[in-house]
Amino acid sequence: MQIEPRQHVSALRVALAPVSAVLATMAICSFLIIWAGAPVLESWYFMIKGSVGSRFALNETLTRSIPLIFTGLAAAVAFRSKFYNIGAEGQLYCGALAVTFFGTGIIVLPAILMVPFLMVVGALAGGLVLLVPVLLKTHMKVDEVVTTLLLNFVILLFVSYLIEGPWKDPMAMGWPQAASIIDEGVIPPMLAKGRLHYGFVFGIVAALAIWALMRFTVWGYQIKAAGLNVTAAAFSGININRTIFRTAMISGGLAGLAGVSEVAGLKGYLTLDLSPGFGYTGIAVAMLAQLHPLAFCRASMSVPTP
Amino acid sequence: MPVLQLENITKRFGSLVANDAISLALDKGEVLALLGENGAGKSTLMNILFGHYLADEGTIEVDGKPLPPGDTRAAIEAGIGMVHQHFTLADNLTVLENIILGTESLWSWRQNNKAAREKLAKMSEEFGLAIDPDAEVERLSVGERQRVEILKALYRDARVLILDEPTAVLTPQETDGLFTTLKSLTKKGLAVIFISHKLHEILAISDRVAVLRRGAIVGEVETAKANRNMLAEMMVGEKVTRPKPRAIKSGAPVLQLAGITIADAPSGTGLFDLNLTVNAHEIVGIAGVSGNGQSALADMLSGLLQPNRGTITLNDQKLDRTSAIDMVDRGVGRIPEDRHRQGIVGEMLNWENMISETVTSPEISKWRQLISKQNAISRTDKLIEEFDVRCEGASAETKLLSGGNIQKLILARVLSRNPSFILANQPVRGLDEGAIAYVQTRLLAARERGAGILLISEDLDELLALSDRIVVMYHGQLSEPFDNGTKTIAEIGLMMAGQQNPPPPALKDEAIHAN
Numbered sequence: 001m002q003i004e005p006r007q008h009v010s011a012l013r014v015a016l017a018p019v020s021a022v023l024a025t026m027a028i029c030s031f032l033i034i035w036a037g038a039p040v041l042e043s044w045y046f047m048i049k050g051s052v053g054s055r056f057a058l059n060e061t062l063t064r065s066i067p068l069i070f071t072g073l074a075a076a077v078a079f080r081s082k083f084y085n086i087g088a089e090g091q092l093y094c095g096a097l098a099v100t101f102f103g104t105g106i107i108v109l110p111a112i113l114m115v116p117f118l119m120v121v122g123a124l125a126g127g128l129v130l131l132v133p134v135l136l137k138t139h140m141k142v143d144e145v146v147t148t149l150l151l152n153f154v155i156l157l158f159v160s161y162l163i164e165g166p167w168k169d170p171m172a173m174g175w176p177q178a179a180s181i182i183d184e185g186v187i188p189p190m191l192a193k194g195r196l197h198y199g200f201v202f203g204i205v206a207a208l209a210i211w212a213l214m215r216f217t218v219w220g221y222q223i224k225a226a227g228l229n230v231t232a233a234a235f236s237g238i239n240i241n242r243t244i245f246r247t248a249m250i251s252g253g254l255a256g257l258a259g260v261s262e263v264a265g266l267k268g269y270l271t272l273d274l275s276p277g278f279g280y281t282g283i284a285v286a287m288l289a290q291l292h293p294l295a296f297c298r299a300s301m302s303v304p305t306p
Numbered sequence: 307m308p309v310l311q312l313e314n315i316t317k318r319f320g321s322l323v324a325n326d327a328i329s330l331a332l333d334k335g336e337v338l339a340l341l342g343e344n345g346a347g348k349s350t351l352m353n354i355l356f357g358h359y360l361a362d363e364g365t366i367e368v369d370g371k372p373l374p375p376g377d378t379r380a381a382i383e384a385g386i387g388m389v390h391q392h393f394t395l396a397d398n399l400t401v402l403e404n405i406i407l408g409t410e411s412l413w414s415w416r417q418n419n420k421a422a423r424e425k426l427a428k429m430s431e432e433f434g435l436a437i438d439p440d441a442e443v444e445r446l447s448v449g450e451r452q453r454v455e456i457l458k459a460l461y462r463d464a465r466v467l468i469l470d471e472p473t474a475v476l477t478p479q480e481t482d483g484l485f486t487t488l489k490s491l492t493k494k495g496l497a498v499i500f501i502s503h504k505l506h507e508i509l510a511i512s513d514r515v516a517v518l519r520r521g522a523i524v525g526e527v528e529t530a531k532a533n534r535n536m537l538a539e540m541m542v543g544e545k546v547t548r549p550k551p552r553a554i555k556s557g558a559p560v561l562q563l564a565g566i567t568i569a570d571a572p573s574g575t576g577l578f579d580l581n582l583t584v585n586a587h588e589i590v591g592i593a594g595v596s597g598n599g600q601s602a603l604a605d606m607l608s609g610l611l612q613p614n615r616g617t618i619t620l621n622d623q624k625l626d627r628t629s630a631i632d633m634v635d636r637g638v639g640r641i642p643e644d645r646h647r648q649g650i651v652g653e654m655l656n657w658e659n660m661i662s663e664t665v666t667s668p669e670i671s672k673w674r675q676l677i678s679k680q681n682a683i684s685r686t687d688k689l690i691e692e693f694d695v696r697c698e699g700a701s702a703e704t705k706l707l708s709g710g711n712i713q714k715l716i717l718a719r720v721l722s723r724n725p726s727f728i729l730a731n732q733p734v735r736g737l738d739e740g741a742i743a744y745v746q747t748r749l750l751a752a753r754e755r756g757a758g759i760l761l762i763s764e765d766l767d768e769l770l771a772l773s774d775r776i777v778v779m780y781h782g783q784l785s786e787p788f789d790n791g792t793k794t795i796a797e798i799g800l801m802m803a804g805q806q807n808p809p810p811p812a813l814k815d816e817a818i819h820a821n
Contacts, residue, residue, distance in 0.1 A: 218665055218675050221658065229651040235608060235642055236662035237631030 018288050059194035069203035070258035071282025078251035081227035087148030088255035089279025090155035094129045095122035095259025100178045100270045103185035114184040119260050126256020127249040134248040138241040160272055178270040187265035199261030223247050309334050309497050310466050315364035324350040326522040337498045339508040342518030343738040348501050352468055356388050357381045387459025391471040393451050395443045402439040405458045434490055449480035468499045477595050478799035485511050505534050517541055546739040549747045557586030560727045560758035566616035573601035578782045584758040591773030592762045594802055599782035600762050604731045608640045609633035634663045639725030643732045649716045652705030657686040659704045660719055693718035710741030717748055728759045780804045
């Protein structure tokens with residue numbers, strides 16, 4: 001038997017691929033459920049009911065999708081240009097660190113300015129930390145998969161040091177957490193009840209913006225060309241290093257925004273369990289959405305989070 | 307009984323019939339030439355024979371015994387040896403190691419080099435293929451590497467030897483050497499399949515010619531009864547004549563290179579003190595075996611590589627640091643050597659590839675940032691028509707185009723900007739006759755319009771047909787330019803082998819890398 005790629009792939013098949021991935025996952029999970037001795041159909045019923053079966057459940061599902069929209073976008077943008085940023089987890093924490101630093105009283109602005117300000121510094125922090133792997137890649141050809149992945153652990157340990165040490169909130173009764181975000185910096189909730197906040201809207205806007213960037217602009221064109229065929233892109237006059245740099249800043253910035261929305265929108269303060277691996281799950285989200293920015297929002301809601 | 311018999315071999319890729327009911331027989335001691343244009347199905351057929359592909363229909367028999375399909379090991383055991391166009395040698399191993407690679411059990415404790423060495427020595431002597439078994443392949447010339455490939459096949463007791471475009475990387479003299487070897491091999495009973503699209507070589511070496519066109523055998527003739535025109539017409543299916551340049555007086559210099567030196571080029575051989583002038587209304591041909599610095603020269607003129615020393619002067623302007631976009635903006639038209647890898651992004655659409663060099667021009671993008679798809683598509687539509695690119699329109703993926711049409715798209719992108727200097731690197735390699743004639747006609751038209759063209763080619767016939775002046779490149783150095791017609795092919799061949807152009811001491815030890 002030989003396996004050959006299809007010459008033409010119809011749109012239906014493209015759409016069907018993620019659906020069948022979900023169905024296959026469900027089939028495998030069903031075996032695990034049976035193995036555990038639980039009734040299969042009933043389990044699925046409760047799972048679906050628990051995620052979309054009520055207003056509360058839907059609210060929670062959307063809330064949990066917010067960081068995944070950002071980290072998923074971060075992975076998708078980077079992977080599109082073949083810059084394999086595995087470090088969204090660390091960049092998320094960097095965004096969270098920036099929010100904690102600037103949002104706990106050192107600067108006080110009215111809410112209408114404070115929230116955008118925190119988003120900007122959070123995105124910058126995520127982008128800047130990714131600068132290290134970028135420079136190592138463009139100047140010394142160090143593989144970014146290794147550097148971005150390992151930076152995650154460095155950053156996590158640094159966060160741990162800060163919230164156990166200098167940034168530890170004295171009001172937290174000994175818990176390792178940083179001080180709370182001031183009221184002006186909190187991303188406001190969308191509904192009267194539930195935890196859903198405006199970070200969700202920002203996420204959708206970010207997805208739309210990335211989609212437009214990739215589709216209508218010279219930057220998007222260059223990112224796409226460099227990702228699909230770097231030799232031809234360089235030959236046609238695209239500055240590859242600059243393109244990688246831009247891509248990385250956008251990717252790291254988006255991951256940083258995930259940290260901003262979690263701290264300023266949901267938790268209110270920085271802890272070490274802020275992200276149960278959103279940065280890594282974002283990669284799965286990106287793949288499920290086949291790297292298409294608009295498919296994202298949909299995909300990020302389907303991925304279960306702890 | 308024929309040593310090899312192919313019966314009704316059919317292979318389809320999707321809707322494309324790559325091989326259509328092909329039947330061939332090969333006798334002992336015979337050289338069968340397989341002639342056909344690129345994409346005619348030669349390589350597919352040989353890959354089926356060697357077990358890389360599975361045929362949809364048909365059978366293969368060796369010595370009357372059926373060959374199991376899709377099994378390379380069985381093909382080797384049945385005595386089929388293949389020398390690929392791109393060699394399959396491990397550069398960092400010695401000749402002997404390369405030859406025994408894969409013939410020994412993975413479970414034995416040590417290599418039995420002694421027996422292998424003896425067998426190799428005996429073979430070398432018997433077939434007149436002298437080679438040092440302990441030389442590292444890295445250090446060998448292209449001709450020697452090919453010899454190793456042939457010995458590798460013979461070591462596995464090949465009785466049918468398949469050579470896929472074996473002369474593409476050889477100098478005329480090395481080609482003669484190969485032919486001598488093949489003649490002595492066939493005398494000992496070896497059967498050879500010689501794949502080529504070069505007619506004069508086929509006429510020189512083969513006993514019989516089978517011509518393939520669009521996947522089917524369109525004719526089989528005894529070589530003694532064949533001639534060039536007849537084979538060309540069979541191969542193409544119609545009479546195609548290549549264009550001839552008209553005599554024009556050359557104009558002012560458009561490109562001047564002075565003392566260009568590139569110490570270490572990523573492509574291998576660098577450049578050593580290059581001096582060259584290309585004038586308007588002139589085609590200057592660079593002859594040479596690939597791997598002698600052509601890549602470094604082309605990369606430099608494409609703006610991808612900076613010289614360590616020397617100056618590039620373009621239209622009387624001295625260039626400092628260059629970049630690809632800089633060269634484009636200065637009016638350099640660049641036709642890349644590898645059109646699939648460098649010329650286009652296959653997964654992008656035709657209009658996206660068409661505008662790749664002009665994406666920030668005011669015609670295509672607003673504020674150099676917002677792409678006007680409408681303008682891009684209308685420009686592409688116009689160029690597709692003007693340059694006769696056969697495709698499903700501006701919004702189809704470029705990878706669906708044939709090689710010839712990809713080259714036409716690149717030509718359209720380059721020539722529509724009216725470049726004053728054109729770098730044409732292997733512009734017709736691998737194209738079919740119709741596309742070759744088209745590309746050459748366009749280049750000659752650019753020359754008449756006033757462009758200066760630097761034509762890099764491995765095909766001496768192409769250079770002799772188009773160039774006004776020729777320079778020979780060897781070990782990163784250029785010979786004195788000479789007017790086309792003042793030297794014979796044999797003389798140029800000797801220069802290509804470095805006989806009148808000794809390498810500089812600094813570059814002498816450098817291995818010449820062929821792709």
